[in-house]
Structure formats: structure tokens, C-alpha cells
Amino acid sequence: MADVHEERDRLEVAAEELADLEAELEELTFPVTGSEVVAAIGDRKIESAEGSYSIGELVPETDEETFDSPASVWVQLPQPTVAAAMKRVVEASKTLRNTDFPWSQRKAYEKTFQELKAIDADDDDEGIQVISDWVVDRIRDKETLPTSRAVRREAAKFCRANGYQIRNDEWLGI
Known part of the structure; x- marks a missing residue:
């Protein structure tokens, strides 16, 4: 789990934005597909050192891509x-x-x-x-x-x- 926290730190996302996004992810019932993540929070933007990205730009929108937990979604974001x-x-x-x-x-x-x-x-x-x-x-x-x-x-x-x-x-x- 420490790796996930290190990955989050590299995003350089404001703490309150991070908490809001985590809360949105926690509302999903895991496991979820990439399509379900994009449907639920795909328009949600995150700011990183590299610019602004929507979750939909970073998570594959397919039913074959599955995530077991909010942390497994986070792996896509750093x-x-x-x-x-x-x-x-x-x-x-x-x-x-x-x-x-x-x-x-x-x-x-x-x-x-x-x-x-x-x-x-x-x-x-x-x-x-x-x-x-x-x-x-x-x-x-x-x-x-x-x-x-x-x-x-x-x-x-x-x-x-x-x-x-x-x-x-x-x-x-x-």
C-alpha cells in the first residue's frame, strides 16, 4: 500500500482534490470495469505536474479491464x-x-x-x-x-x- 501512496505523491494533486476523488472511487462497488469507472467519474479532472487530465483519458473504457479496488484505479494515474x-x-x-x-x-x-x-x-x-x-x-x-x-x-x-x-x-x- 505504501507504493500507492508514493504514486499519489508524484501526482502533485492538492490534498482536498485527492480526498474528493478518493471519496468518489469509494462510492463504486468493486470490482468494477474500466467502462464503469469512466461512466461514473470519467469527466472528473485531476491536475498533475504534466497538466490536466480527465479520468476518462487515463482509464481504458472496456468491460475487459477490471479493477479490484480504488487503489487499482490509482495505479493508472501517477x-x-x-x-x-x-x-x-x-x-x-x-x-x-x-x-x-x-x-x-x-x-x-x-x-x-x-x-x-x-x-x-x-x-x-x-x-x-x-x-x-x-x-x-x-x-x-x-x-x-x-x-x-x-x-x-x-x-x-x-x-x-x-x-x-x-x-x-x-x-x-x-
Whole structure:
């Protein structure tokens, strides 16, 4: 539970706003789907160091995405650009027939987006946008989820093409 509190601190959300949002989440009956969260509080805005985001921009609006507790919703919020990218990918993956998006693959995509975010905090998270666009395009064009390795490889190519040093022993160092 300490990790959830650390994640909340990184949001830089005013304490009263945080309490209001927690109260709204507590009103939901868990487990809930992403669609239910968005329907209930999707218009609710949070302010972070990265800007203003609605919950609907950060939580995938699908019935396949489920949350066991308010804390499991909070996990989506600390890094809004990563959450928004994952929302796009998860929602795009739902257009595929007979395709499962395993938790381990999803976590690998998320880690790739987090590594892109860590590369340069001042770049407006361009890498996250570029790679999430690439993943969504691959889903649409090839009708399959790219492997987590392919996503990491594409992220590494983006980083190197933009002058970011990637060591072979790092997550993106494929």
C-alpha cells in the first residue's frame, strides 16, 4: 500500500482534490470495469505536474479491464502520459478478434512507456506518443499485437534516432 501512496505523491494533486476523488472511487462497488469507472467519474479532472487530465483519458473504457479496488484505479494515474498511451493500446487491442492481451505483455508495454518518459522529462513525452501511435497502427494494419520485444526495439530506434543514449544493459537496449 505504501507504493500507492508514493504514486499519489508524484501526482502533485492538492490534498482536498485527492480526498474528493478518493471519496468518489469509494462510492463504486468493486470490482468494477474500466467502462464503469469512466461512466461514473470519467469527466472528473485531476491536475498533475504534466497538466490536466480527465479520468476518462487515463482509464481504458472496456468491460475487459477490471479493477479490484480504488487503489487499482490509482495505479493508472501517477504518470498520465503513460496511462493515456496504455489506454489507447488497450482499447485498440479490443478490436482484435480472438486476441488476448496478457498481463505480462501489458506490463512490458507499460515499462517501455515509462522508460521513454524517463529518457528526457522536457521532451513533452514525444517518444510515448510516437511509440503508442506505432503500436496502435500495427494493431490496425497487421491485426495483431506487436510483441513486447518489438515495442522495445521500436522505442530504442526512436531514442537512438533522436540522440538519446541507450545502453545494451537497459530495458530499451535491445
